[in-house]
Amino acid sequence: MSTRKAHIALEGKGLSLGYVHQKQRKEILSDLNFQLISGELTCLLGPNGVGKSTLIKAILGQITPWKGTLSLENQPISSFDLKTLAKKIAVVLTDPVFPGNMTVGQLVALGRTPYTGWSGKLSLEDHEIVEKALSDTKITYLKEERLSEISDGQRQKAMIARALAQDGDILILDEPTAHLDLVNRFEIMTLLREIAKNQDHAVLVVTHDLDIALETADRFWLLNCGTPLIADRPESLILNGSINQLLPGEKYAFNLSRGKVEAQLLENQLKIKGPKEQVFWVEKALLKAGISRLEHEVSVLSEPFTIQTEKGNFSSLDSFIQSLDS
Numbered sequence: 001m002s003t004r005k006a007h008i009a010l011e012g013k014g015l016s017l018g019y020v021h022q023k024q025r026k027e028i029l030s031d032l033n034f035q036l037i038s039g040e041l042t043c044l045l046g047p048n049g050v051g052k053s054t055l056i057k058a059i060l061g062q063i064t065p066w067k068g069t070l071s072l073e074n075q076p077i078s079s080f081d082l083k084t085l086a087k088k089i090a091v092v093l094t095d096p097v098f099p100g101n102m103t104v105g106q107l108v109a110l111g112r113t114p115y116t117g118w119s120g121k122l123s124l125e126d127h128e129i130v131e132k133a134l135s136d137t138k139i140t141y142l143k144e145e146r147l148s149e150i151s152d153g154q155r156q157k158a159m160i161a162r163a164l165a166q167d168g169d170i171l172i173l174d175e176p177t178a179h180l181d182l183v184n185r186f187e188i189m190t191l192l193r194e195i196a197k198n199q200d201h202a203v204l205v206v207t208h209d210l211d212i213a214l215e216t217a218d219r220f221w222l223l224n225c226g227t228p229l230i231a232d233r234p235e236s237l238i239l240n241g242s243i244n245q246l247l248p249g250e251k252y253a254f255n256l257s258r259g260k261v262e263a264q265l266l267e268n269q270l271k272i273k274g275p276k277e278q279v280f281w282v283e284k285a286l287l288k289a290g291i292s293r294l295e296h297e298v299s300v301l302s303e304p305f306t307i308q309t310e311k312g313n314f315s316s317l318d319s320f321i322q323s324l325d326s
């Protein structure tokens with residue numbers, strides 16, 4: 001267990017955020033309260049357009065809150081100049097644009113810009129920090145590779161290494177797992193978790209990847225239209241049902257026992273007997289095929305897989321579902 005004491009790295013109180021467009025004020029988020037804690041991986045989740053990027057812009061000083069306070073180390077964020085802010089908060093945005101012929105090593109070295117200035121001349125200490133960032137993200141072997149010649153997952157790790165080289169206490173990432181395959185999505189989120197734990201950073205990740213966020217995050221921030229931001233452990237949000245705020249309407253709900261979002265079977269008229277797991281997957285296939293009602297009870301056997309029905313036995317879901325159509 002860590003002996004380091006967690007502290008509030010960033011705090012928002014009564015924040016109201018919005019844009020002015022053609023002299024019209026458009027409020028996006030109001031009365032927002034949150035605390036970003038060091039040593040934790042926090043995931044910010046919410047539907048498209050709710051204002052996640054707007055909140056990130058405010059944290060980065062790109063837009064000024066209309067109301068409320070945003071503070072870093074207990075001081076208003078507006079009291080920090082941009083260079084100091086860049087040493088404290090490192091950001092990885094969704095679609096970064098860097099020249100393809102830049103090497104991974106050069107990209108990571110860019111993280112030292114707030115310290116070196118635009119001359120980019122690295123001191124011995126800067127070189128050591130770059131090497132450590134490459135090694136912490138497990139991409140030292142890619143140092144001389146060009147960005148255009150590595151995979152999306154490797155490029156994302158290089159972007160995280162660049163942010164680490166910035167050596168701030170806070171790391172903010174906007175959808176770092178977008179475009180990645182399942183294994184890379186897990187790897188990136190696990191890496192971010194390790195960074196939060198091992199380096200005592202406060203890591204905030206904007207994501208739509210609920211499954212992986214559930215596996216890795218210490219805390220969720222749920223944003224929804226017209227309701228206050230809810231911050232808690234993911235497990236608490238599941239247990240008290242708040243997680244369903246992400247799924248308005250009755251069509252989908254979080255299945256407590258399976259730990260994932262599923263289409264709701266509002267009224268189960270599928271009469272299926274058999275082992276729980278087998279029944280679950282047969283039900284799922286039937287619902288996907290638009291079948292929510294069976295005339296007669298059926299039984300599922302697991303070894304060998306068989307569906308026993310009035311019309312006979314079926315050894316595959318395909319043949320069973322076809323028999324229902326005929």
Ligand SMILES: Nc1ncnc2c1ncn2[C@@H]1O[C@H](COP(=O)(O)OP(=O)(O)OP(=O)(O)O)[C@@H](O)[C@H]1O
Nearest residue numbers: 019021026028046047048049050051052053054055
């Ligand atoms: N520069 C801008 N000027 C005016 N309105 C804006 C501006 N940027 C964003 N908005 C509006 O603010 C709202 C929130 O947008 P934002 O990008 O913060 O949402 P989001 O939660 O990050 O969405 P997504 O999950 O799709 O990335 C949207 O209605 C959007 O149209």
